[in-house]
Amino acid sequence: MARTASLSGFPEWLPEERLVEQHVLDSLRRTFELHGFGSIETRAVETVGQLLRKGEIDKEVYGLSRLQDDEGEEAKGKHDPHALALHFDLTVPFARYVVENAGYLAFPFRRYQIQKVWRGERPQEGRAREFTQADIDVVGDGELPFRYDVEIALVIAEALGALPIPEFRLRINNRKLAEGFYRGIGLPDTAGVLRSIDKLEKIGPDKVAELLKSELGATDEQAQAALKLAGIKTEDTSFVAQVRSLGVSNDLLEEGLNELEQVIEAAVKRVPGKVIADLSIARGLDYYTGTVVETVLVGHEQLGSICSGGRYDALASKGNRKFPGVGLSIGVTRLVSRILSQDLAKASRAVPTAVFVALTSDESWGEAQDVATELRSRGIAAEVAAKAEKFGKQIKFADRRGIPFVWFTDEDGKHQVKDIRSGVQVDADPATWTPSDEDIHVQVVAAPAS
Structure with missing residues (x-):
């Protein structure tokens, strides 16, 4: 059983607990490197402008300042884009890293990154204010073949499968599929619909329907159609026929259907039973543009997602040059906390000494x-x-x-x-x-x- 930290949200492990965490980290590194991902580390600090340019989560960002400013120097306000803050994930810093080092990198660039991140959330099991993430991404220069979306999902399934954890499921959707469907039923504010659908598991379908009607002006029929789409979950490619049976036509919808079908088809063949097409998955951050993934432990769904991410086509750019990418992030601290609190795995001894x-x-x-x-x-x-x-x-x-x-x-x-x-x-x-x-x-x- 993991101890309760004296400072809430900042876990510290006992030596035998740390050995479990190190085992998880070493196993992830081994799998990532076997698939050709190289390790990088970015700085802990970014500018506020860099951190908040995609998606509004400013309430969760920890600003960074000295206790005493230099004489005559004015303190920077929390909304000053040049103020410093601790990174809340590894994707945004990685996008900046790619842009700044593009002349030195070979594309498509494959990297893994295991680092601490900081997020001002209310502490509870599975949610800490300081925690470790393990990310893998592939980034292209100008374009990135969709096949990497498939590969990333397979690598993560293999990496999680090597850990001492219960059964897991990668729940996969595609933002193009969802956005195309919403446009096809006459709801142009697709980001707003996604935000509402993202609350489905927390508040239930009736309240989501009310949100769609009150905030986005959806009719009863439109709200019910959006909920029917979100209710589709299959362990194979049969979701394609189920979506088409809803009678909605849209080019973006078809593109998303085709992409999701490729991911699920490959997963059924190579990691059977580990992946589900789940059309309720939306992902809250605005920078995702295609494949989106959330992963749950079977029997521990209340813990939330232990691994999430997806395709982002516009997060990193330099002038007219764009660096599309796809990646997934494993919440190492969330996983280790559950392993320890539920005695899912233990170290054979408390010290390395034999x-x-x-x-x-x-x-x-x-x-x-x-x-x-x-x-x-x-x-x-x-x-x-x-x-x-x-x-x-x-x-x-x-x-x-x-x-x-x-x-x-x-x-x-x-x-x-x-x-x-x-x-x-x-x-x-x-x-x-x-x-x-x-x-x-x-x-x-x-x-x-x-």
Whole structure:
């Protein structure tokens, strides 16, 4: 069970909890790099103008200022576009990074980025004010083939599938499909309709229908048509026929249908059971232009999306030069918080150390260091006792630390190692002795399915 942080919204993990988080991060890095994504890191600070140029979430942005300004320097207001603020996601900083470094990058540019972000939300499980995200994106110069939308979804399904988490589902829609449909039924304010549909799971269809009518001037028939579209969910490409049965004709709708069909068709073949066409998914940020994705843990839907993103065609530009992209972001802290609070996975021990080298006397410290050095040279984590206490006390210390093995060397130079979990003690040579694969490194083990 994860501890409650003393400062709400800013989680800090115990060592054994941090090992679980590191396992998640290492697994994600490994999958991303296997698919050819290179790592970058952007600065934590952006200008307010840069952060807020797409989508209005200024209430969630943390401004950055010194406690005391230089003498004679006027403090910058929170709406000054040149004021500094902490980034609230990694997509907007990445778009800026691409524009500034376009002359040095090879396109399509594939990157992954794992960093802290900050967002001024009301803290609760799954929502922190400081948290880690893991993003992958592919960005093109001028154009980006749609096939990358398909690839990104498959990479994320593989990455999540390697983590110690319950079953998950990528819920995928396409903004072109939705916007084309709304225009086809006579609702031109497609952004407004999307914002209302995005509230469907929180407030229900009746209240969404009222919003569509009161705020966007929709008729009963238009509101019901929009809700019928949002109600379509399939695990295969049968959603295409269901949308067409609604009798709406629009070129943008057809384009979106075709794109979503390609994503779902590929997913059914390569990651069966992991992806759903869900036409209620809207995504709140305005910069998405095509594929949109939200991901939930089965049985933990109340946690919200653990991975989201999509296609953005106009977020990054330099003069007439545009850099369209597609990417997805995994909420690492949200995932780890749920893993810990629900005991979904645990580290096999609390520390990396596999062997605690005991002292027979204070004078033997140098020889004990030689043993530890020999073990470390072969990748076995070891630490040495600080003083020569009774062996029983040294064993208890190792046990409290969660170290599985204690190494003893007698005055004649004979070595033995004891597994303090089983009590078995055997002769050993520091140049050759090796623990089992399960003990040489910390293992993060998923809890058995109930």
